[in-house]
Amino acid sequence: MPDIRLNDVAMIYPFQKVTGLFDRKQKQLILEQQKAMPYTSNEGVIALQHFSAEIKNGEFVVVLGPSGSGKSTLLRIISGLERPVVGDIYFDNKDYKFVPAQDRDTAMVFQNYALYPNQTVYRNIAFPLEVKHVPREEIEPQVRKMARMLELEDKLNRFPHELSGGEKQRVAIARSLIKDPSVLLLDEPFANLDPLMRGKLRKQLKELHQAFNTTFIYVTHDQYDALSLADRIIILKDGIMQMDDTTANVYNYPANRFCAEFVGSPAMNFFEAVKVSRNNTISILGREYHLTTGQQKKIRKNTGIDVGIRGVDITIKDEGYPAVVSYTEIIESDIIIHVTVDEGKELTVVEKLNNADEMKYLAGQEVHLVADMDRLHLFDSDGDRI
Amino acid sequence: MAKAKNKIVMMKGERTFHYIALVVMISLMIFCVVPLILMCVVSFSSENSLLHGYRFIPDEWSLDAYAFMWAKRATISRAYGLTILVTVVGTTMSLLLTSLFAYPLSRKDFKPRNTIAFILFFTMLFNGGMTASYIVWSRLFHIKETLWAYLLPGSLMSGMNVMLVRNYFNANIPYSIVEAARIDGANDWTIYSKIMVPLSKPIMTTIGLFSALGYWNNWSAGLYYINNPKLYTIQVYLKKLMDSIQFLRTTDLQDEAILLAQRSLPTESARMAVAIIALIPILLVYPFIQQELIKGMVVGGVKG
Structure with missing residues (x-):
């Protein structure tokens, strides 16, 4: 062979x-x-x-x-x-x-x-x-x-x-x-x-x-x-x-970025051209992430970075970044919640489906999102991972 | 109610078209069938009743023509046997060569296929003409007074048939099957013989029938290249018979004796009787291949 x-x-x-x-x-x-x-x-x-x-x-x-x-x-x-x-x-x-x-x-x-x-x-x-x-x-x-x-x-x-x-x-x-x-x-x-x-x-x-x-x-x-x-x-x-x-x-x-978008369902959420502050931190859904030294070296000056996070890495909790539910989908054992944050930015959140959850999220309902900051994917303006 | 359900509902224009098509088809059918019936009737008519032309109901019925053929049975059966031999061998050769030519032309990985297809197409438009062909066949290939004279010139291969088979291969056999066979380890001969040919029965039947008809009805080859009566096929025999009758008719020596001989020999009816006998095998074979033939005619022409 x-x-x-x-x-x-x-x-x-x-x-x-x-x-x-x-x-x-x-x-x-x-x-x-x-x-x-x-x-x-x-x-x-x-x-x-x-x-x-x-x-x-x-x-x-x-x-x-x-x-x-x-x-x-x-x-x-x-x-x-x-x-x-x-x-x-x-x-x-x-x-x-x-x-x-x-x-x-x-x-x-x-x-x-x-x-x-x-x-x-x-x-x-x-x-x-x-x-x-x-x-x-x-x-x-x-x-x-x-x-x-x-x-x-x-x-x-x-x-x-x-x-x-x-x-x-x-x-x-x-x-x-x-x-x-x-x-x-x-x-x-x-x-x-x-x-x-x-x-x-x-x-x-x-x-x-x-x-x-x-x-x-x-x-x-x-x-x-x-x-x-x-x-x-x-x-x-x-x-x-x-x-x-x-x-x-x-x-x-x-x-x-292409691989990030192509693999995984629903597609990864993206925040385009996120600004890096002077102390090398970025802010996503109200939480801060400090760039590692390796990541700092890779970013170019004056250009923002694209930040991706999968739906499964965002959770809905009692307290967090405010969002409004647009609609929900049930796919196999997951419930996919489409939410809108800030001025019309759309995100997807994935949760495991329990019997009681089916009607838990209704269109127009206000929820609070918490992102897992260890699961962020950062890409430079060319789309390469940093 | 149930009766109405089974009826095919047609629009007005559609119905008109239907009737017109029916009339055209029936007229065409009459044009085809009437001469056949006439031929059959004439072969059973007496020679005297044919003196004033052909009739559907003759004055006198007669089996003289068939009796004449029975008397000539040795010659006729020999000619018949030769015709069958030439048709079978010729059709087989023709099918083999045509499909073997068409197969590489259908292969996408055969680079010169377009050039060769053009050369083939060229032969469909232009050829050497009768004199040149005659010289080439008789001087170069020495086919005179041999059975090759029936097999080689004319019906053996035609560019049109190759194109039809190639188009059939391209349009009806998915190329992935050829690729699958290649990966399975099959060589070109295996792909051709085990996959392409069995999958192209309709077009092969069509080409085969055309070719068989060509060989069966071929009288010109015998006329050009054959003088030996032992090598006459049934069509050549028929042609010679017609020529002899014509000779008797037109000759100046129309004295009483010849006239008598002419009257006593079944000439017109014998002509038709030979034609009927020549037609029988085709009539027998046709119903069995009709379905495949129609499929082949329809699909072979798709995609130029």
Whole structure:
């Protein structure tokens, strides 16, 4: 089982050629629109740039990012479906840049399942072994074992169009794991499934990871998937890596403002351009925080800092900073209270929901907030953590 | 009440369109079916009753044409067998080559695909013409007086068919399936044979039928390249038969003997009888592939 190392990898997709019944002016306009996209070069749209990372054998890494952040491109580069424009990819120190997909010991689960519609579930799962010319008598027990693990035993003779979304994805996972790959790549596998099925499959995936001890690289824009599955999270934005750290660190110490906003639900509360006083203190919700020496060194003169605090780190007490409840939401075991402070500044506060709490906060009600000053996240004007 | 529920409710314009479409379709159907019926009737008419033209109800019915064919059964069955052989082998080759050409053109990672597609498209618009083709096939490939003369020129491959299959691959088979197969370790041949071809039955049936019809009805190849009667297919035989009759008709030697011979031989009806016999296999096969054929016709043309 190899370690994977990506070294300064970049991927550029050429601008789409404008063909068809457009006149020259229109063609020029379309090309200019493409060039105006956030990250472009003369050659095309940059999907990934300066990406370096090392993924250890057996790790469960989640690549998290919004749509168009380059996460699927990263997966396709690792799988061999795309060759990076620059940079290298190593499997156990062997250069794999020019090794085609079929010769890499990887497997992939696609968002749209990508099952072979003309083959039964059994044949779908057996396919990777069939193409390796494994004898039939050896294939059967392996297929049955995989089907047992993924609860597909009674579906083996069905065709993909006779299965539900969750079942299809389980077949796709079984197909990818049957050849015992050294790396399993999952491209938003649960995006098309309902929340109940997602939860069930998340658990199953975690169990499979422990059972197979294979490297799992999972791409998603869903932070729930990321936080619940990953040993390590890589956050991407516009093709640039924002953070690469353990799940706890990503949540507790986001590297920049984008990570802070992207991870965690509800989104982190932010106080923009907070002024630092002469004695290096800032004031948040009526309480003061003294900047550490390290933080003091990082801040630039004359610019305020952005201060973030998660909803769970603000509590409602009898005494504190006054606020007015706008509305409340109940999400699973939490009650999310949207409040307004000062002149219309909106914040969210998260509390655990007790049976009696449901009607505790009503719109227009005055409450008092207390922020946990040890849980503040400070960012400079560029968005970097200080 | 229940009856009314099952009725399809149509707007006024829709209903008018429906009726017009019905009239057009029925007229087209009549145009197609009437000659067939006429052909069938003529083959069962006596030669005398055809002297004054074809009729739907002849003065005299006769089985002479079929008796004539029965007498010629050795030649006709040989020609029939050859036609079947040429059609089966030709269609198989045509399907294989067309789909093998279309597959790489459908692959996004095959860089020269646009250039090759352009060259292919070019052949759809321009070709060498009959004389040049004849010289190339006969001098360079030496296909004269061989069965290759039926197989190679003309129906073997057409740019149009390749484009249709390529479009079908692109529009109807998700590319992620190809990628999944690649990652599963499949090589291009496995992807082509185990995934692409089984998933494109409708277009393959359509192309196959077009190609089979092309081979079955191909009389020109025999005319250009074949002189040996042992290598005549049924269509070539039919063509030669027609030419002979025409010769008897137009020749200046219209003395009594020839006239008699002409009268006693079933000429017009034999022509139709051979045509009927040539048509039977197509009529037999068509109902079984009709559904796939319609699917293929509809989807193959999507996306230029």
